Amino acid sequence: TLEELRAAADEAHRHGLRIAAHAHGTEGIIASSEAGIDSIEHDSMMTDEAAAIIRKNGNFVTPNLYLIDTLKTTELPPAIRAKQDYLGPLAIESFKRDLKYGLKVSFGTDAGVFPHGDNAKEFTARVAHGDTPLNAIRSATIVNAELFGTPDRGKIEPGLLADLVAVAGDPLANVQLLEDVKFVMKGGVVYRQRAP
Secondary structure, X not given: OHHHHHHHHHHHHHOOOOOEEEEOOHHHHHHHHHHOOOEEEEOOOOOHHHHHHHHHHXXXXXXXXXXXXXXXXXXXXXXXXHHHHHHHHHHHHHHHHHHHOOXXXXXXXXXXXXXXXXXXXXHHHHHHOOOOHHHHHHHHHHHHHHXXXXXXXXXXXXXOOOOEEEOOOOXXXXXXXXXXXXXXXEOOEEEEEOOO
16 A cells, blocks of 8 residues: 555665665556655556656656566566566656656666676667667766765765776767776776776
């Protein structure tokens, strides 16, 4: 119920925590927003009404587009295949609605359904479905830092954690470059440095 969702959100916030809801359906998306849930995962059946409510309430949404693009529904059991075949196109339209309404779109992948290590393919999928490379990168950095309540990261500024990655080229011209990270720095310590 909405009351139960509100109680869960209130309890999480009382402890200084964020809370996410797994919501595919429109009713669940709206209820999660109205309850004060911080992040609405998937938001597969986003309507104009739901998007307007989320924008008013300031929740984040976390779509997962690479999953939709890569999932081979023919390999799924019949009931799950039918669900995915139905939800996939709706989720892509929902993402376009997220962008149209200027919602706070955080970056998540639902990895585990597909192999970990392919997570960066979400950038390419988002751009293929209407996002800009810059907006997709901001989603994984600035927006996620805001969602997680971690203002010490997500930007390049003096005094922040110095968590950086680098690729061989301009990801604004070719976002797919983010799938082949050449340099990783965490907390100012270099963990990976490969030739381009």
